[in-house]
Amino acid sequence: DAMVIQNPRYQVTQFGKPVTLSCSQTLNHNVMYWYQQKSSQAPKLLFHYYDKDFNNEADTPDNFQSRRPNTSFCFLDIRSPGLGDAAMYLCATSPDRGYEQYFGPGTRLTVT
């Protein structure tokens, strides 16, 4: 089955210790997104790649970076996690912007 895969599902990191979350897709979609979701809130878009073109949201902190080495993979790097970065991180893909996005299961990040 075509899908969006996120690893790991649960990640614990220490305050200030860099962490990388990964996402892969077998849908061959052009667009990949990273969202942050805190409990009982709407998903918040951090950035997205349209093919190789990186698009950052204006309010995404510099602490968050992303890489997309090929169509299938996209990474979220948090350079110096703070306690406020504890959240669910969702990866999504879509064939084009503005339409349905298909989400992975998410990575729950805990910062100690």
Place this chain on the structure above:
Amino acid sequence: DQQVKQNSPSLSVQEGRISILNCDYTNSMFDYFLWYKKYPAEGPTFLISISSIKDKNEDGRFTVFLNKSAKHLSLHIVPSQPGDSAVYFCAASDIRGAQKLVFGQGTRLTINP
């Protein structure tokens, strides 16, 4: 500025009855609307969408209605089943403009036996 609003944080419905989830938006440029369902510890799952050129779209037990003049959409689930218990997010996008999905805060639907 919350452009997409789901004013009911929670909704409880008896199994077999109709569930109606509501969503309001403020941005008149939005022209594509979606509903997602989310179980705990999982990512949102796409349910159904509607373009602004339509006022209704139906898929099995799920129907979405769009009232452009009122800037309001609703999701009807009939009949409601226990497996429908989840958080439902509506989302909107401007497919000719910013092309990003803007999500509402979600409504937790509980189906009671």
